[in-house]
Amino acid sequence: MTQTTDAARPDSDLAVQMRRIHKSFDTVPVLTGVDFELRRGEIHALAGGNGAGKSTLMKILQGVYSLDEGEILVEGRPVRFHSIHDAKAAGIGMVFQEFSLVPTLTVAQNIFLAVEPLGPGGLINDREAARRSRETLRRMDVDINPNAVVGNLSTAYWQLTEIAKALAQDARVLIMDEPTASLAKHEADSLFELVERLKAEGIAVIYISHRMDEVYRIADRITILRDGRRLFTKALSEVTPEQIVEGIVGREIEGEAMTWQERSLPPEPEPLLEARNLRSGRRVQGVSFSLRAGEILGLAGLMGSGRTELARCLFGVDQLDGGEILVRGRRVDISSPQEATAARIALVPEDRREQGLVLEHSVRDNLLLPLLTRIKRGPLLSDREGDRLSRSLIERFQVKVANPARPVRLLSGGNQQKVVIAKWLGTEPEVLIMDEPTAGVDIGTKTEILQMIRGLADEGKGVIVISSEYPELLAVSDRVLVLRNGSVAQELSRRDIPDEETLQLAVQGV
Amino acid sequence: MARNTAPPAATDDTAAPQGRRGLPGLGELDWRRYVIYIGFVVVFIFFAVFLRDAGFLSANNLLNIFRQTATITVIAVAMTYVIACAEIDLSVGSVAGLSSVVTAMALSRWGLIAGVLGGLAVGVIVGSANGGLVSLLGIPSFLVTLGMLGIAAGVAQWITASAPQPILNDAFNLLFGSGNLGPVPGLLIWSGISVVVGAIVLSKTRFGRQVLATGGNRTAAEFTGINTRRIKFSVLLLSGVVASIAGMLYAGRLQSGRFQWGAGDELSAIAAVILGGTSLFGGSGSVIGTLFGALLIGLINNGLILAGLDVSQQQVVRGAIIILAVALARRK
Numbered sequence: 047m048t049q050t051t052d053a054a055r056p057d058s059d060l061a062v063q064m065r066r067i068h069k070s071f072d073t074v075p076v077l078t079g080v081d082f083e084l085r086r087g088e089i090h091a092l093a094g095g096n097g098a099g100k101s102t103l104m105k106i107l108q109g110v111y112s113l114d115e116g117e118i119l120v121e122g123r124p125v126r127f128h129s130i131h132d133a134k135a136a137g138i139g140m141v142f143q144e145f146s147l148v149p150t151l152t153v154a155q156n157i158f159l160a161v162e163p164l165g166p167g168g169l170i171n172d173r174e175a176a177r178r179s180r181e182t183l184r185r186m187d188v189d190i191n192p193n194a195v196v197g198n199l200s201t202a203y204w205q206l207t208e209i210a211k212a213l214a215q216d217a218r219v220l221i222m223d224e225p226t227a228s229l230a231k232h233e234a235d236s237l238f239e240l241v242e243r244l245k246a247e248g249i250a251v252i253y254i255s256h257r258m259d260e261v262y263r264i265a266d267r268i269t270i271l272r273d274g275r276r277l278f279t280k281a282l283s284e285v286t287p288e289q290i291v292e293g294i295v296g297r298e299i300e301g302e303a304m305t306w307q308e309r310s311l312p313p314e315p316e317p318l319l320e321a322r323n324l325r326s327g328r329r330v331q332g333v334s335f336s337l338r339a340g341e342i343l344g345l346a347g348l349m350g351s352g353r354t355e356l357a358r359c360l361f362g363v364d365q366l367d368g369g370e371i372l373v374r375g376r377r378v379d380i381s382s383p384q385e386a387t388a389a390r391i392a393l394v395p396e397d398r399r400e401q402g403l404v405l406e407h408s409v410r411d412n413l414l415l416p417l418l419t420r421i422k423r424g425p426l427l428s429d430r431e432g433d434r435l436s437r438s439l440i441e442r443f444q445v446k447v448a449n450p451a452r453p454v455r456l457l458s459g460g461n462q463q464k465v466v467i468a469k470w471l472g473t474e475p476e477v478l479i480m481d482e483p484t485a486g487v488d489i490g491t492k493t494e495i496l497q498m499i500r501g502l503a504d505e506g507k508g509v510i511v512i513s514s515e516y517p518e519l520l521a522v523s524d525r526v527l528v529l530r531n532g533s534v535a536q537e538l539s540r541r542d543i544p545d546e547e548t549l550q551l552a553v554q555g556v
Numbered sequence: 557m558a559r560n561t562a563p564p565a566a567t568d569d570t571a572a573p574q575g576r577r578g579l580p581g582l583g584e585l586d587w588r589r590y591v592i593y594i595g596f597v598v599v600f601i602f603f604a605v606f607l608r609d610a611g612f613l614s615a616n617n618l619l620n621i622f623r624q625t626a627t628i629t630v631i632a633v634a635m636t637y638v639i640a641c642a643e644i645d646l647s648v649g650s651v652a653g654l655s656s657v658v659t660a661m662a663l664s665r666w667g668l669i670a671g672v673l674g675g676l677a678v679g680v681i682v683g684s685a686n687g688g689l690v691s692l693l694g695i696p697s698f699l700v701t702l703g704m705l706g707i708a709a710g711v712a713q714w715i716t717a718s719a720p721q722p723i724l725n726d727a728f729n730l731l732f733g734s735g736n737l738g739p740v741p742g743l744l745i746w747s748g749i750s751v752v753v754g755a756i757v758l759s760k761t762r763f764g765r766q767v768l769a770t771g772g773n774r775t776a777a778e779f780t781g782i783n784t785r786r787i788k789f790s791v792l793l794l795s796g797v798v799a800s801i802a803g804m805l806y807a808g809r810l811q812s813g814r815f816q817w818g819a820g821d822e823l824s825a826i827a828a829v830i831l832g833g834t835s836l837f838g839g840s841g842s843v844i845g846t847l848f849g850a851l852l853i854g855l856i857n858n859g860l861i862l863a864g865l866d867v868s869q870q871q872v873v874r875g876a877i878i879i880l881a882v883a884l885a886r887r888k
Contacts, residue, residue, distance in 0.1 A: 110779075131781045146779045148772035150839030151765075159769055159780045162762055169760040 061086045061121060061219050061250040062107065062138075068115035069102055076102045077274045079116075084219065087248045089241060091261045091282070094271035095294050095488045100254060103271065104221050107252075108140050109133035121218070139212025141222045147204055147211075149197030154179040156196055157211045182214045186240055202233040209240070213249075220244065221252045224486055226260060230348045230514060231553070238264050257515070258287050270294060294489055304496075304521045306540060309503070311340050311524065316375045318508040319391070319477045321360070324369035329355035331532035332369070337477065337508040342499060344523030344540075345512040346553050352532040353512045354396055357479045360510075361393035362386040373477070387416065392475035394466050396482050396512075402466040403454050410436040410450035412465055417472045435472070443468040444494065460491025467498065478502060479510045484518060496522055516546045516553075528552045591884050592832050592845050596852050599877075603859040610862040617858065619741065625854030626733075626743035627652075627802045627809075627818075629847055632825040632832075633754035634798035636846045637791045639829050640758070642771040642838025643690065643697040645792060648799035648825060650709035651682050652818030655803030657712050659728075660721035660813025668728055675804045676797065682708055683796020687789035697792065705822070712815035721813040732808025746805060747847075750798070755843035767791055771838025827878050828853055852881075 062084040069077040077099045084090050094100045105111045107118065109127035118125055120136045127133045140146075147156045154176040155162075163178065165171035179192035188206050190199070196207060205225060212220055222241075226234040241251055241264055255261055261268060262282055269279040270293040277293050278285075317336035324333045329352040337343050347353045358364040360371065362380040371378055371389075378389045386393070395401035403412050413436045414421060421431040436450050445464045447457060454465055463483065470478065480499070484492040499522050503509050513519045519526065520543060528536040528549075536552050543549050603612050611617055631648050638645045655675040663671030682704055689700045723729060735742040758764035769777040770784045777784050799818070806817035830836055831852060832845030856877055860870040 129781065130779060134781065140779070142779065146773070146776040148769045148776050148839060150772040150835070151768060155765065159777070160762070160766065160782050162765060164762075169756070170762065170765060 059086055060084065060119070061088070063119040063122075064103070064107065064116065065119070066116040067103065067106060067113055067118075069099075069106060069111065069113055075274060077106075080271065080274070080276050082269055082276065083279070084250045084252060085266075086218075086250055087245050088267065089245055089251045089253055089265045091265035091268040092252055092254045092271070093261070093268060093290065093294055095490055098271040098294075099274040100271050101223070104140075104223070104252065104254070107133065107138060108221065109138075134215055134217075137216060137218035139215065139217025139220050141205065141208045141212060141220060141225060147196050147207060150195065152176075152193050152195055153190055153199070153207050153210075154192035156207055157182070157192070157214045159211075161215060178214060179210065182210045186210060186213070187243070188240070202229055205229070205237070206240075213244075217249070219250045219252065221254070223254045225253070226255070226257065231550075232348065234260070258290065259517075261290070262287070291489055304517055306521050306523075307500075308541070309340075309342075309500075309524060311338055314338055317372075318374060319360075320372040320375075322370050322372070324356070324359060324371070325367040326359040326364050327355060327367070329532050330359055330364075333529070333532070333534055334369075335527055335534060335537070337510060339476070339508055340503050340506045342503045342509045342511060342522050342524050344519040344526040345510060345529060346516070346519055346526055346549060347529035348553060351529040351553075353529055354481055355532075356529065357393055357396075357481050357510070357512060360386070360479060361391060363393075387473055387475075390474070390476040392470035392473055392478050394463075394470055394478070394480040394483055396485075398459075398462055398466050402469075403462060405455040406453055408451045409440070409445065409447050409454050409457070409465055412454050413439050413450075413469050413472065416469055420472075439468040439472050443471070443498070458488075458491075460487035460495075463487050463491065463495065467495070471502070475507065477508045477510070479512070481512045482514065483511065484513070484515070492518075516549050520546060520549060589833055591881065592848050592852065595831075595881050595884075596848050596855070599852060599855055599859070603855065603862075607859055607862045612859065612862055617862075619744075621851070621854045621858045622747075623741050623743050624857070625850045626741075626747040627805050628821060628824050628828060628853070629747040629850040630750045630805065631799055631802045631818075631821055632828040632846045632850050633750045633843055634791075634795040635822075635825045635829045636754065636832070636834050636841045636843050637758065637764075637767055638697075638795045639826070639834050639836060640771045640838055640841030641767045641788060641791045642774070643788060643791065644701065644826070645686065645697065645795040645799075646701040646822045647682060647686060647704035647708055648795060648802070649818040649821035649823075650705050650712065651679060651796055651799040652803035652806060652821060653815045654678050654682075654708040654712040655800035656807040656817045657716050657721050657813035657815055659804050659807050660723050661715070663723055663725050663728060664721070668725055671723075671725070671728060672804065675800050675807075677800075678708075678803070679797035679800025680793070681796075682800075683793035684789075686796060687792035690792060691785040691788040697788075701792075709815065709819070716813070716815060718815065723807055723811050723813065729808045729811050733805045734808055734811065743805060743809065746801075751843055751847045754846075758841060758843055763787075763790070768839060768841060771835075771841075773839070824850075824853060831878065831881050853878075 060083050064080065064082040067077050067080045080099065080103060082103065092100050102111065106113050109130045109132050112128070118127070125136050148159065151159070154172065157179045158175040162170040163174040165174070176192040183190050183192065186206065186209065190203055190206060196204060209220070225237060229237060245251065253265055265282055267279060267281050268285065268290065270277040270290065272293065318339040319337040322334050324330055333356055345353050345356070355364060359366055362382045362385050365381055371380055373389050380386045380389060404415070410432065414432050417435060418427060421428050421435060423431065440447065440450060443464050445468060446461050454462060457465065467483070484495050487495065496518065499509055499511060511519065511522060520540070523540050525540060526538045526543065526549065527534050528538065538552065631652070635645060635648065655678040658678050659671045659675035662674035686697065686700050686704055689695050690697045733743050737745055758767065766777065766782045766787050769780070769782060770787045774784050803818055807813045810817065828849035829846050831849035832842055832847070834841040834845065856874055857870065860873055865873065
């Protein structure tokens, strides 16, 4: 049952109250007596490690899961949600991390999906939907054509469309899950502006994020969950980043992992990998660089600067239009991922769910996919050898999975990422390219991944790290290449970058 | 038409109207979406020129093309919904066959109404079984309907002992396919109604929109509050019922029920839908495109017969043309 949000009662300056929420799956308690409250016009950060229960809590608030015990009040009135419909009718809107739009429909059709305005005869009035979409988009100060097909838009616009979808249905509470995960710096900035504007309209936002700087920048309060309980809710002015991180991981950890330690490289006569004047498509316009064995090279640049595309053509996904690639001084012809693998180059791609994993397959099968030749016995694959190899990779990269036969989609984001890394490192590459290796993983796993990168370089591998998170880039890189408009704008030794601002300025080109 | 075959004039004719329509950036226009219409016109002109003497352009022949494609069109309209919803229905051909014999048998024993209801019941039962197995048990529709193809064909052959079931009820035959409304063949009206209703429902009603959303991104549809199981059930039920109507159209036109009626129609219908630009991966669909897809197939069949190709050669050419058209329509 839901109620309309009529005139506010004086005692309900709280948009949402969740009281003593209990929830178990198959007798495993996931939430035990969690309290959560959200004020009107508040931006409330929600944080917690994997398995802390934040997504379960939010799914209860959206009506996806029912609660076992406890109660929910929206604008001071008790509600009971039996479906997503009920939650929506009560004004709860969700902006999903895994985008939830239909790519084949237009922006307006997506915004009004299932609540289309009807004209005479009960037929959908698409013109009215487009008009109202345009109104909502204008209110957000966003320039999107409501008649554009969503699949043709860039991901930044997808997210804005999702927000518009929630607002057009009169959402008073917006839940945003890692909203900046796939956005470049300037896109994230305009998202923050938008969130501030919504806040000024009295809309409350629950902001789930792993990124400290963002949380401090826009949130008013933060609630931290750990092991299905609420650890604390505090104003951000009263809590230090160290306390938050400690609250999430249960131990003080980020400080060390995120600090740069100067590493010394053994002098070597020739570079491990050398790129000369690479050209490919519109985004790679003459890139040259070299990478030494044991070196970590950071690639910085805005979205569209050619970072990802450079990685793709080094790995043979995109074809080179010009230039040459040398591995240990020998020219190699890389026009397919097979040839790149043969040249001992591996890529941990940007989007692990789309490009990195076969989600429905088991952890074991995902790990073994690039390694099939190693478990061949004659023309057949050896199951025993496969089990041995996958178990050793799981152990070496500390993937948390009880049974390697479980589908990889059931793992947390951080563990999925470890599977992708382990899968490629199983091929024993000399050059490892990692595109956004820590996107959407919790701080604990992030720390492990950063340590892993350092360890690989210490073993003598050359690592290229692409990241939009500057602190992370600065923490691991020995050298940073700044890409702008498809070519190298600047090459900086890590020693010459005193702080994050310097790198930001270099990337922005000011 | 096509009398003026001087090359310069012809190119001017085709270029000018496009320019005048003022489409934004013709270079960026996604011509692949219109490949079915272009293909239809090209093939039509080709036959009109080369098969003129064989009587291709005669009113009778053109009506014949429509008449022969009418049943496929009806099946393909429903198939558009199934494919747009990212499912498939392979059982339609044998459902049509089963419906034709059940109709014929019920008709001879209990009369017109019972015959029609009997035919529809076949569609409802098979469609619900398909839909239920797919949406409730989560079995892929490819497998469910492949099994159902065999079951329906077997039942039709079994209950008739492979014998044709004549239909002597004139009212039925007139209503379902043999009659005319003035100069217009009744079959044309059946296919016209199904196309018009199908096109409007798919693009202009919530049900149609939810079919597209379910096929385009089921998770998104689910999170938007759409009951995607119900949608999948509905499209498969719809497809079964429409296939049973198609079976009655065969029965009426050929004045008998036979288990062979409709055999292989699933492939023609799927080809028509894909040629018409509906994505095999779901999420988009065009009923008008499907109509032209079916007409194109009918056109090719007709042209090849007029050209004097024998059945085996027709199959080869038809297959090649379908592959070519789908390859052209494919997105990069």
